[in-house]
Amino acid sequence: MPADGVLDQLRAAAAGGGGPHDPDPVRAAGEHDAIAGVPARYVAAPRDTAEAAALLRAAAALDLAVTFRGGGTKQSWGSPPRRLDLILETTALAGVVEHAAGDLITVVRAGTRLDELAATLAGARQQLALDTPQPGGTVGGAVATNAGGPRRMLYGTVRDLLIGVTLVRADGVVAHAGGKVVKNVAGYDLAKLVTGAYGTLGLVTECAFRLHPLPAAAAYVTRRVGDPAEAGRLAATVRAAQLVPAALEVDAPAGGGAAVSVLLEGTPAGVAARAEATRRLLGGDATAADEPPDGWGRHPWRDGEIGLKLTAALSGVPRLLADARAAADRHGLPLALRGSAGVGVLHAGLPGTADPERVAGLVDALRMATAAVAGHAVVLTAPPAVRDRIDLWGPVDGLALMRRVKQRFDPDARLAPGRFVGGI
Missing domain, CATH: 3.30.43.10 (Uridine Diphospho-n-acetylenolpyruvylglucosamine Reductase, domain 2)
Structure with a gap:
């Protein structure tokens, strides 16, 4: 036509x-x-x-x-x-549909920017406790990629905060699930199913979220150390203590050195006491501040560069930090690492101009390193020359089941065909 x-x-x-x-x-x-x-x-x-x-x-x-x-x-x-x-x-599908402040729930359209939603909710001293690694992101984009940042340690990810969705299927049928609706369609927990599916199952037009009160006070305690392995050991020490941090982040720039940062939230008196205890626990030149350190919650790459997500069991985070840096050194590549040591999720960045063959070798090494600590390595974004050389997703458990779900929701494979794992 x-x-x-x-x-x-x-x-x-x-x-x-x-x-x-x-x-x-x-x-x-x-x-x-x-x-x-x-x-x-x-x-x-x-x-x-x-x-x-x-x-x-x-x-x-x-x-x-x-x-x-x-x-x-x-x-x-x-x-x-x-x-x-x-x-x-979804840019025209924006705005808050409902804010039940007394119930700590909001219903919001998918095209709403996360920073604008935060400003709206702050008027009621409430928050959707999601970090925004990239300015300008929307609610729908966060759901599609299951976005999360340092504060997932206390509040969880999108999958944990999302309690309902309105979804338009590939055939135009509208489905509602969760939130104020008691029964999910077709027996699926639809809100969790579409989270992280990269838009391959349908268009999310509205989301219902669980909210949290804004903390009365917050403090960031940071210590700089010599290398990622030392940062990982300090993070494990903090995690084992009774400090109840909202976030625990490790930052290891490609140029060398590393830092551990701990976010504490609560009442002013309680935060001050825990910040002092954390500073003593970290030792060295640890400092406390009201504002986050540079780069907090951001991905360690820029547009056009290579970005990876590395996961590990909590006990394996120090080893993964050390092994990742060692692998990058062996392949002659400047690898930046930053992520949530409190939940075993790290992000890694490489220059977009890096040689694709070296990148492929490093990705293989990182997949072996993450597998050794019960995790995975996924390439989130990369220039075409690198994408053409590697499998972005790597081995994925449950792929056959995921294919069956895709067939059920989008039998003609017309929604974002090939965008997701396994060519889904």
């Missing part, structure tokens, strides 16, 4: 979806409308769930491959889609 005919049908679907009709929510794709380097043909920005459902029904009838886009901060993550016709962006 000619492009004009497809645009007309998508526009007709949007007009019949029940939403307002000005401005036009459908357009031809521009030069910047691409996902992981794959250009799209069309872009649609629905204003509500009904309009999103109408657009996905039309896309199904036209056999269009669809990928979702929020703030665009993680579009380079994952594998490129095998094909891409329509980008369905």
Whole structure:
């Protein structure tokens, strides 16, 4: 069908979806409308769930491959889609639907920016306790990638805080699960199922989250040490103490040295006492401050560089930190490490200009290192030359089950085809 005919049908679907009709929510794709380097043909920005459902029904009838886009901060993550016709962006699906402050619950649309949501909730002295490693990220993007940062040690990840979703399936059928709805559809815990699925199972249009009060006081206690292994040992010492930290982060820049930072939250008096106890426990030149250290909660890479996620059993974090740095030295690559030593999740960054063969060798070594401590290594983002050389995901348990779930939700494989593990 000619492009004009497809645009007309998508526009007709949007007009019949029940939403307002000005401005036009459908357009031809521009030069910047691409996902992981794959250009799209069309872009649609629905204003509500009904309009999103109408657009996905039309896309199904036209056999269009669809990928979702929020703030665009993680579009380079994952594998490129095998094909891409329509980008369905959530920027117009923004705002708080409900904030039940007394119940510590909010319902929010998927295109809402996390920083804007934080400012709104702060007026009620409440928070969605998610760290935002990349400014500009949206609620939907956080759900799609199961985002988390240092404070996951106390509050958990998206999967732990998300209690309900509204999901539009590939065929345009709307499903509600969790939150104020007692029964999930089709027997699935739908909210957990779509979290971290990279948009391959459906479009999340609304999310219900569990909230937490903002702490009355917070302190960051930091000690700088000589190498990542020493930082890992100190982190283990803090974890074994009765300090109840909200976060425990290790930062080991590629240039050498390392630091351990501990976030403490609570009442002013309690935080002050625990901060002093933590400073004594860390020893050396440990200092306490009201503001986080540079780089806190950020990924140790920039746009266009290589980013990895490394996991380990808690007891294996010191070993992983040491082995990762040693592996990088053997391959002659400058590896930056930063992450949550309190939960066994680290992130690693490499220059985007690094030789793909050396990167492939290092990734293999990191996968052996993480496997030795009951973890995994996943390449989250990389330039095309590196993506073409390696398997981004590595070995994944339960892949056959994941394929069956994909078949159930998207039998024609039109939603973000190939973006997720195993080509799902």
